Amino acid sequence: MNETPFxxxxxxxxxxxxxxGFTKLVGAQVVSVDPGAVVMxxxxxxxxxxxxxxxxxxxxxYLVDNATTAAAATMIDRADRSxxxxxxxxxxxxxxxxxxxxxxxxVVKPGRSLTVVEAKVYCRIxxxxxxxxxxxxxxANLDIKTA
Amino acid sequence: MNETPFxxxxxxxxxxxxxxGFTKLVGAQVVSVDPGAVVMxxxxxxxxxxxxxxxxxxxxxYLVDNATTAAAATMIDRADRSxxxxxxxxxxxxxxxxxxxxxxxxVVKPGRSLTVVEAKVYCRIxxxxxxxxxxxxxxANLDIKTA
Amino acid sequence: MNETPFxxxxxxxxxxxxxxGFTKLVGAQVVSVDPGAVVMxxxxxxxxxxxxxxxxxxxxxYLVDNATTAAAATMIDRADRSxxxxxxxxxxxxxxxxxxxxxxxxVVKPGRSLTVVEAKVYCRIxxxxxxxxxxxxxxANLDIKTA
Amino acid sequence: MNETPFxxxxxxxxxxxxxxGFTKLVGAQVVSVDPGAVVMxxxxxxxxxxxxxxxxxxxxxYLVDNATTAAAATMIDRADRSxxxxxxxxxxxxxxxxxxxxxxxxVVKPGRSLTVVEAKVYCRIxxxxxxxxxxxxxxANLDIKTA
Numbered sequence: 001m002n003e004t005p006f007x008x009x010x011x012x013x014x015x016x017x018x019x020x021g022f023t024k025l026v027g028a029q030v031v032s033v034d035p036g037a038v039v040m041x042x043x044x045x046x047x048x049x050x051x052x053x054x055x056x057x058x059x060x061x062y063l064v065d066n067a068t069t070a071a072a073a074t075m076i077d078r079a080d081r082s083x084x085x086x087x088x089x090x091x092x093x094x095x096x097x098x099x100x101x102x103x104x105x106x107v108v109k110p111g112r113s114l115t116v117v118e119a120k121v122y123c124r125i126x127x128x129x130x131x132x133x134x135x136x137x138x139x140a141n142l143d144i145k146t147a
Numbered sequence: 148m149n150e151t152p153f154x155x156x157x158x159x160x161x162x163x164x165x166x167x168g169f170t171k172l173v174g175a176q177v178v179s180v181d182p183g184a185v186v187m188x189x190x191x192x193x194x195x196x197x198x199x200x201x202x203x204x205x206x207x208x209y210l211v212d213n214a215t216t217a218a219a220a221t222m223i224d225r226a227d228r229s230x231x232x233x234x235x236x237x238x239x240x241x242x243x244x245x246x247x248x249x250x251x252x253x254v255v256k257p258g259r260s261l262t263v264v265e266a267k268v269y270c271r272i273x274x275x276x277x278x279x280x281x282x283x284x285x286x287a288n289l290d291i292k293t294a
Numbered sequence: 295m296n297e298t299p300f301x302x303x304x305x306x307x308x309x310x311x312x313x314x315g316f317t318k319l320v321g322a323q324v325v326s327v328d329p330g331a332v333v334m335x336x337x338x339x340x341x342x343x344x345x346x347x348x349x350x351x352x353x354x355x356y357l358v359d360n361a362t363t364a365a366a367a368t369m370i371d372r373a374d375r376s377x378x379x380x381x382x383x384x385x386x387x388x389x390x391x392x393x394x395x396x397x398x399x400x401v402v403k404p405g406r407s408l409t410v411v412e413a414k415v416y417c418r419i420x421x422x423x424x425x426x427x428x429x430x431x432x433x434a435n436l437d438i439k440t441a
Numbered sequence: 442m443n444e445t446p447f448x449x450x451x452x453x454x455x456x457x458x459x460x461x462g463f464t465k466l467v468g469a470q471v472v473s474v475d476p477g478a479v480v481m482x483x484x485x486x487x488x489x490x491x492x493x494x495x496x497x498x499x500x501x502x503y504l505v506d507n508a509t510t511a512a513a514a515t516m517i518d519r520a521d522r523s524x525x526x527x528x529x530x531x532x533x534x535x536x537x538x539x540x541x542x543x544x545x546x547x548v549v550k551p552g553r554s555l556t557v558v559e560a561k562v563y564c565r566i567x568x569x570x571x572x573x574x575x576x577x578x579x580x581a582n583l584d585i586k587t588a
Contacts, residue, residue, distance in 0.1 A: 019198055021193045022205055026172075048169050056209070059205075062203070086432060087238070116532045118575070134574060136438060136530060136577045138432060223376060281402050283430045315488040341463060342534060350463035350464075351503075352502055355503065381507040384529060385525065387543060
C-alpha cells in the first residue's frame with residue numbers, strides 16, 4: 001500500500017544520508033534518489049585515499065553500503081517500515097586513481113522482507129568514468145521505524 | 148623463501164596502515180600484527196556513526212578491508228611482492244551500539260596468488276564484546292611492489 | 295519458545311534433506327544434525343567430478359547450500375516456521391582431489407528473521423582432511439511452514 | 442595476444458563443460474558460448490528438485506559455477522592458460538517453481554589474473570522467464586593448462 005508520495009520518501013532518504021556523522025566526515029554527496037535507484041559520489045582529497053594515492057577500499061565500501069541500502073529504502077513507502085543492511089559483497093576490479101568516485105545502486109529484486117540491490121562504482125580518470133567496483137547487497141525490511 | 152624477519156614485515160604493515168589518509172580520518176588503530184592475523188580497532192565518536200547512533204556500516208567495512216588485507220600481507224615476506232584486496236563479503240549481524248569496535252582478521256588459507264581471510268568484528272557494549280559483523284575476503288598477491 | 299524437542303527437530307531436518315530428489319541424485323549423506331551445526335558428506339564417484347577429476351564446484355556448493363540451511367533450521371523449533379536460503383558466498387581454496395567431501399556448517403549468529411551460518415568443506419586426500427572451501431551464508435526464517 | 446580463433450576456443454569450452462561427469466548427471470545444456478558470455482540451461486525433472494518441488498539451490502549454484510567460469514574462459518585465448526573458480530556469491534531471489542532454468546553469465550571486468558563475472562538465473566514459469574537468482578563471481582586465470 002502506497003501511503004507516502006515518492007518525493008517525500010526521497011527527501012527523507014536524502015536527509016537521513018546527509019545527516020549521518022560518517023557521511024559528513026567522508027564528505028560524500030547524494031547525487032540522486034529515484035524509485036529503486038540511488039547515486040552517491042565523492043571527490044578526491046588526501047584523507048579519503050590509501051597509501052598509493054588511490055581512493056581507499058573502505059570509502060568505496062561506504063558508498064556501496066549507503067547507496068544500496070538507500071535504493072532499497074526507496075521501495076519502502078510506508079511510514080512504519082524501515083531498512084537495514086543485511087550483507088554485501090564487493091569486488092574491487094580496477095585501481096581508483098582518478099578524481100571522483102560515483103556509486104550507482106539499483107534494486108534487482110524488491111521483496112517483502114529482503115531486497116536485493118546491485119551497485120557499480122566508477123572512478124573518473126582523465127575525464128572518463130571507469131568501472132572500479134561491483135557489488136551485490138541484501139537489504140532487510142523491518143516492520144518498525146528505526147529512523 | 149623467507150627473506151625479511153617478521154618484526155620488520157609487521158612494522159612495515161603497521162606503518163602503511165597508519166599512514167593512510169583515510170585511516171587518519173577514521174581514527175582507527177592497529178592493535179596487533181601477527182603472522183596470519185591482524186587486529187584493528189576504533190573508538191566511538193559522533194563522526195563515525197550513522198543516523199541511529201550505531202557505528203556506520205562503512206566504518207565496519209573499512210576495518211574489514213584493511214585488517215583482512217593486512218593479515219594477507221603478513222604472509223608475504225619478500226620485499227618484491229605486495230597484496231591488493233580482490234573482494235570481500237560482509238554480514239552485519241547485530242547493531243553496533245557500543246563504544247568500541249574491534250576487527251580480528253585471520254588467514255584461513257594462504258596461497259601463491261590468492262589468500263583467503265576471515266574477519267569478525269566485535270562491538271564493546273556495556274563492557275562486553277558482542278559479535279556485530281562477519282566477513283570473508285579474497286586478497287590477491289602481486290609480483291610487484293606497490294607500496 | 296521451544297515447542298518441539300530437539301531429536302524430533304533433527305529427525306525432521308534429516309528426513310527433508312534425504313528426501314530431496316537432488317540429494318538422492320548427488321548421493322550425499324547427512325552425517326549429523328546438532329543444535330546449530332549440520333555435517334554432510336559425499337563420496338567420490340565419476341559423476342560428481344569435473345573435467346580434471348576433482349569434485350565439481352557445483353557439488354561443493356550443493357553441500358554448502360544444504361548444510362548451512364539445515365544448520366539454520368536447527369534453531370527454528372516451532373512447527374509453524376521454516377527456513378529458506380537467502381544467499382551465500384563460497385571460496386574454493388584448494389583442489390578437491392581426494393575421495394570424500396565433508397561439509398561442516400555452524401550457525402554464527404541466529405536471529406529472528408535472518409540466521410548467519412559459516413561452512414567449511416574438507417576433502418579427504420590420502421587419508422587426511424584438507425580444507426577445500428569456506429562459505430558464509432544468510433538464511434531467512436519464515437513465519438510459515440513450507441515443508 | 443590472440444592465438445586461437447574464437448570458434449575453436451568456444452568449441453573447447455563447450456566440450457569441457459559437456460564432458461564433466463557432474464554436468465551429465467545434472468543433465469544441463471550449454472546453450473551458447475560467446476566472447477565474454479555463456480548461457481547454460483536445465484529442464485525440470487524430479488531429481489533436480491528440493492522438497493517443495495522447486496529447482497534445488499545446489500542446481501542453481503552448479504549453473505552459476507559453470508557458466509561464470511566458462512564466461513571467463515572465453516577471454517583466455519592462449520593454449521597455455523586456463524581458469525579456475527576462485528569464489529562466488531549467489532542470491533536466491535524468488536522460488537524457482539517453473540519448468541526450465543537458464544543461467545546467463547557475462548564478464549564484467551576481464552583481467553590478467555582475475556576476471557569478474559555476473560550471472561542471472563531465470564526460471565520459465567507459465568511460459569515467462571522470471572529472475573530467480575543473481576550472482577557475482579571471481580575467476581582466477583592460471584599460467585598453466587589444467588584441462
